[in-house]
Structure formats: C-alpha cells, structure tokens
Amino acid sequence: MAPITDEHVETVxxxxxxxxxxxxxxxxxxxxxxxxxxPRIVAWIMRTDSSDLPWHRVIRASGRPAPHLAxxxxxxxxxxGVLATxxxxxxxxxxxxx
DNA sequence: GAAATGACGGCGC
DNA sequence: GGCGCCGCCATTT
Numbered sequence: 001m002a003p004i005t006d007e008h009v010e011t012v013x014x015x016x017x018x019x020x021x022x023x024x025x026x027x028x029x030x031x032x033x034x035x036x037x038x039p040r041i042v043a044w045i046m047r048t049d050s051s052d053l054p055w056h057r058v059i060r061a062s063g064r065p066a067p068h069l070a071x072x073x074x075x076x077x078x079x080x081g082v083l084a085t086x087x088x089x090x091x092x093x094x095x096x097x098x
Numbered sequence: 099g100a101a102a103t104g105a106c107g108g109c110g111c
Numbered sequence: 112g113g114c115g116c117c118g119c120c121a122t123t124t
Contacts, residue, residue: 001120
C-alpha cells in the first residue's frame with residue numbers, strides 16, 4: 001500500500017483548519033488539495049484522528065454532512081452563518097475554494 | 099494473506 | 112432530484 005504518512009494527515013488538518021467560518025468543503029476537494037488518491041482516505045483520517053479542528057465544515061459532495069453527525073454539524077454550521085436549507089448546505093455559495 | 103469496513107464519489111436508473 | 116450499485120484506498124480483523 002501507500003501508507004498515509006503523518007505529513008498527509010497534517011496537510012488534511014491544515015486544509016480543514018484553513019476553511020473560514022461560514023464556508024464548507026467537500027471530502028473530494030480536501031482529498032484533491034491534500035494530494036490524496038481518494039476521498040476515502042480523508043474520511044478515514046477524520047474518523048481516526050479526532051482533533052479539535054472544525055471537521056463539521058467538511059461535508060459530502062451531496063451538500064449534506066455525514067448521517068450520524070448531520071444534525072450536530074448542521075446546527076454548528078448554522079451558528080457560523082451557513083444556512084442549510086432542508087438539512088442541506090448550498091455548496092454553490094458556501095463551498096470554500098482552495 | 100483474504101475479507102470486511104468506512105465521516106465518499108460518480109454514474110446509471 | 113432521489114436512490115442504488117460499483118469503484119477507490121487504507122485500515123482492521
């Protein structure tokens with residue numbers, strides 16, 4: 001395999017931390033920006049690496065957060081100014097461009 | 099070493 | 112536009 005080095009994780013964390021309040025990013029965008037081969041890797045990192053970073057700003061390409069965290073993330077995002085309509089975030093206007 | 103798993107994405111229906 | 116299947120990549124059992 002091509003083991004994910006700490007550097008990769010650091011890069012991903014940096015990108016997530018670089019997302020300004022009121023903006024969101026998709027797993028695919030982060031994976032691409034971090035130089036990872038697949039968005040799955042980002043998901044794996046987030047799952048394993050529980051940091052204080054604003055993971056709630058990272059959502060799926062569908063514009064909807066992960067099912068188990070959807071409510072919590074949506075609530076936090078709403079508090080940051082991201083108005084999610086019908087449990088969905090308008091990527092068209094809130095998507096952070098790296 | 100093989101099979102299952104997961105905070106995903108894209109394409110087809 | 113919503114739902115489902117398949118493909119991806121690394122980790123874990």
